[in-house]
Amino acid sequence: MGNLLVAQSGGPTAAINASLAGVITMAKQNINIEIVYGSRYGINGVLNDNLVVLNELTDYELSLLEKTPGAYLGSARHLLSKVYDEEYEKILETVKKHNISYICFIGGNDSMDTVSKLSAYFESISYPCNVIGVPKTVDNDLVLTDHCPGFGSAGKYVASTLSEIKLDTAVYEKGRVTIVEIMGRDAGWLTACSKLPSIIGLGPDLIYMPEVAFDLDTFLNDVDALYKKNKKVLVAISEGIRDKDGNYMMALSTASKADGFGHTQLGGAAANLCEIVKERLGYNTRAVELSLPQRCAGHMVSKTDIDEAKRCGEFAVMSAIDNTAKFVCMIRDDSKKYSIHLELKNIHEVANKVKPFPKEWIINGNDISEEFINYAAPLIEGEVELEYKLGVPNYLRIK
Amino acid sequence: MGNLLVAQSGGPTAAINASLAGVITMAKQNINIEIVYGSRYGINGVLNDNLVVLNELTDYELSLLEKTPGAYLGSARHLLSKVYDEEYEKILETVKKHNISYICFIGGNDSMDTVSKLSAYFESISYPCNVIGVPKTVDNDLVLTDHCPGFGSAGKYVASTLSEIKLDTAVYEKGRVTIVEIMGRDAGWLTACSKLPSIIGLGPDLIYMPEVAFDLDTFLNDVDALYKKNKKVLVAISEGIRDKDGNYMMALSTASKADGFGHTQLGGAAANLCEIVKERLGYNTRAVELSLPQRCAGHMVSKTDIDEAKRCGEFAVMSAIDNTAKFVCMIRDDSKKYSIHLELKNIHEVANKVKPFPKEWIINGNDISEEFINYAAPLIEGEVELEYKLGVPNYLRIK
Numbered sequence: 001m002g003n004l005l006v007a008q009s010g011g012p013t014a015a016i017n018a019s020l021a022g023v024i025t026m027a028k029q030n031i032n033i034e035i036v037y038g039s040r041y042g043i044n045g046v047l048n049d050n051l052v053v054l055n056e057l058t059d060y061e062l063s064l065l066e067k068t069p070g071a072y073l074g075s076a077r078h079l080l081s082k083v084y085d086e087e088y089e090k091i092l093e094t095v096k097k098h099n100i101s102y103i104c105f106i107g108g109n110d111s112m113d114t115v116s117k118l119s120a121y122f123e124s125i126s127y128p129c130n131v132i133g134v135p136k137t138v139d140n141d142l143v144l145t146d147h148c149p150g151f152g153s154a155g156k157y158v159a160s161t162l163s164e165i166k167l168d169t170a171v172y173e174k175g176r177v178t179i180v181e182i183m184g185r186d187a188g189w190l191t192a193c194s195k196l197p198s199i200i201g202l203g204p205d206l207i208y209m210p211e212v213a214f215d216l217d218t219f220l221n222d223v224d225a226l227y228k229k230n231k232k233v234l235v236a237i238s239e240g241i242r243d244k245d246g247n248y249m250m251a252l253s254t255a256s257k258a259d260g261f262g263h264t265q266l267g268g269a270a271a272n273l274c275e276i277v278k279e280r281l282g283y284n285t286r287a288v289e290l291s292l293p294q295r296c297a298g299h300m301v302s303k304t305d306i307d308e309a310k311r312c313g314e315f316a317v318m319s320a321i322d323n324t325a326k327f328v329c330m331i332r333d334d335s336k337k338y339s340i341h342l343e344l345k346n347i348h349e350v351a352n353k354v355k356p357f358p359k360e361w362i363i364n365g366n367d368i369s370e371e372f373i374n375y376a377a378p379l380i381e382g383e384v385e386l387e388y389k390l391g392v393p394n395y396l397r398i399k
Numbered sequence: 400m401g402n403l404l405v406a407q408s409g410g411p412t413a414a415i416n417a418s419l420a421g422v423i424t425m426a427k428q429n430i431n432i433e434i435v436y437g438s439r440y441g442i443n444g445v446l447n448d449n450l451v452v453l454n455e456l457t458d459y460e461l462s463l464l465e466k467t468p469g470a471y472l473g474s475a476r477h478l479l480s481k482v483y484d485e486e487y488e489k490i491l492e493t494v495k496k497h498n499i500s501y502i503c504f505i506g507g508n509d510s511m512d513t514v515s516k517l518s519a520y521f522e523s524i525s526y527p528c529n530v531i532g533v534p535k536t537v538d539n540d541l542v543l544t545d546h547c548p549g550f551g552s553a554g555k556y557v558a559s560t561l562s563e564i565k566l567d568t569a570v571y572e573k574g575r576v577t578i579v580e581i582m583g584r585d586a587g588w589l590t591a592c593s594k595l596p597s598i599i600g601l602g603p604d605l606i607y608m609p610e611v612a613f614d615l616d617t618f619l620n621d622v623d624a625l626y627k628k629n630k631k632v633l634v635a636i637s638e639g640i641r642d643k644d645g646n647y648m649m650a651l652s653t654a655s656k657a658d659g660f661g662h663t664q665l666g667g668a669a670a671n672l673c674e675i676v677k678e679r680l681g682y683n684t685r686a687v688e689l690s691l692p693q694r695c696a697g698h699m700v701s702k703t704d705i706d707e708a709k710r711c712g713e714f715a716v717m718s719a720i721d722n723t724a725k726f727v728c729m730i731r732d733d734s735k736k737y738s739i740h741l742e743l744k745n746i747h748e749v750a751n752k753v754k755p756f757p758k759e760w761i762i763n764g765n766d767i768s769e770e771f772i773n774y775a776a777p778l779i780e781g782e783v784e785l786e787y788k789l790g791v792p793n794y795l796r797i798k
Contacts, residue, residue, distance in 0.1 A: 074572065075571060167467065169691075377790060380789075388780075390780065
């Protein structure tokens, strides 16, 4: 009999607390586990012995937690050293003090690095503490797993919002180029979700991904041709689009000065490209950055995503009893109707690797293929019923 | 027996199509009305004889239309002249050609000006065409009516999103000042809605309205004091905040240069204030502009708002049979439980007037009083069930 510690790490999402709810629910039921500790602010809570007991959360509170965006326990972006320094000693101290036999770490790439290092450390000193990773990232860029919890909800928000922006920008007769900037510095998975409303005729006209070198002249030609045809052009871009030399469009100040525009530009890629379209093509423009709501819109989550996130948390606890250095993967079943099953994979094969968006799913550098729609549509399906208080969703906050 | 023409005007909202659905539904039932025409792109459709027949919309399509954001017929921002020029002649031509006896104009301030002028024109030439205005604006700044259709849904989106951003920005231990920019150049009604999630402990820490002269030093002191206490500071600002001399914070380039910051700044008030906080106080910042989704988030509308918007459209048609130069007003009943009834008011008393946010509801220049919560909370209540297609709301587009 031992205790379990759970931590959340990396950027918040709308589904990370569903995984936490899954961990707590299953840990409370498991006869091998006595106390469920939550680490405040990712690994920092373990380093500073800043833990909270989670057993007292009621079923009602856990149902609210499941639907609450953010990261209930707080998060961190702290990487452990490659050599076993005093931080590892501090961690061991906290683990020993609280008799922690199992650790579940919910997070993305950097967090899986922590799981990899921690599990290797405990094995190296033969200390009996199992460490399991639970995937989480709106970027959807973890390898081995079919997709990541958090992606479906962010994708649903992006898809719906793009369709609504399409309706909004269609209302005036006069022309305009609207450029919408979507999260995902290195992987275009979320940007590609802007394609999903095309099934109801409300997708963007052009989509630019970070996986393809961005060419300004080609972009301007694309926009110009569409503007001359339709007058209203809706463009979706990844925040991370960059040219063949790796220069981000979000930091065009030097390039644009060299181009003779004379602007010192702050702000994102969409704002910069709007300025350039205005200067070069003379068209009205509007930049929209979807910003934080993409990853925290608890009011617009995918039921598939929330359910899967919870299942991953539950599975991690069951797995932690007899496994360490593992990572919970979602494997898509080979059936007509969408379904997944969960498997454990070696954490060392996951950490520090990135799953790029398949280049063969990008068409002409400015569109997304049907293969992606088939892949992603099931992940954004289903709606979650929320509890509302005076018109606002009721979320659970840590006390 | 005559025909009815309906037009939409001004900025799109999530509720303007509910009013249109109300107009069409009621006009189809009314024995005085034969054909229901829609004017494409506001008054422009009347000027250019660009009308569509709306009678064929099925009940199913009307139910989709009711929940579709944007402006189904298209919109315009075109003001008629004060003198009866050739545009009035063109309008009369279209009206005569299509035997139009009733016009319903759904829109905000400028649109009510059009209703005022058009109805006066028809009266001046003794032409039997009744013109009725239906309120619409997320800005909530029309006089005489308790509130405007569109405001409740935009307010619900702002309130929910603010609460989610609050959760998102709370996850890290390190400090940050997050500034969220909300629509409403001259009226702070929508910005004030950021206060609503305070009832679940998720409101912003500071709120700045365009009705109070913005003082940069006071703002920096407010932020600094809170940062030293909590490290995480969430600020909601109206896009229209300006100093005592009327200088908008969204165009601080000259001021900031004079202040020695040396930046040429594009972008909105939030981005500019973030730069200043970083420079003067040295804190991490993040600017979030809620942008278009505020007025077009059909996935997060208020049921109260959508129902009322539809009622206003229906009432306009019933009123148009025997009235002209009127405007549909929502009057709040003096009862414990929230309810409204509809009344007609003189359009000439509405046009070109603005209802400011009550100054007595603004506390210390950076907070909103409970009176506003009592006023606005009922307007954002209730959720609308949408039809989804592969995870995305299904909306109706004009063919």
